[in-house]
Amino acid sequence: xxxxxxxxxxxxxxxxxxxxxxxxxxxxxxxxxxxxxxxxxxxxxxxxxxxxxxxxxx
Numbered sequence: 001x002x003x004x005x006x007x008x009x010x011x012x013x014x015x016x017x018x019x020x021x022x023x024x025x026x027x028x029x030x031x032x033x034x035x036x037x038x039x040x041x042x043x044x045x046x047x048x049x050x051x052x053x054x055x056x057x058x
Contacts, residue, residue: 001054004034007047011038027051 004022009017017038024030030036031051 001052002030002034003047004049005046007043008034008049009037009044010045011041011043011047021051027053 002017012034017034020033020037021030024033028051031049034049034051035047
């Protein structure tokens with residue numbers, strides 16, 4: 001699950017966001033990769049995001 005500001009959503013395509021979330025090994029890595037992609041794309045606004053992954057372990 002991703003909750004993000006327009007600083008990410010305006011700079012990185014939905015396809016890249018989806019691919020990054022599906023292929024990263026953990027939520028922290030996903031968040032770092034997505035933030036880096038936004039900054040490389042020239043983010044002009046703040047980039048805020050939270051990535052969470054459901055686990056079946058209780």
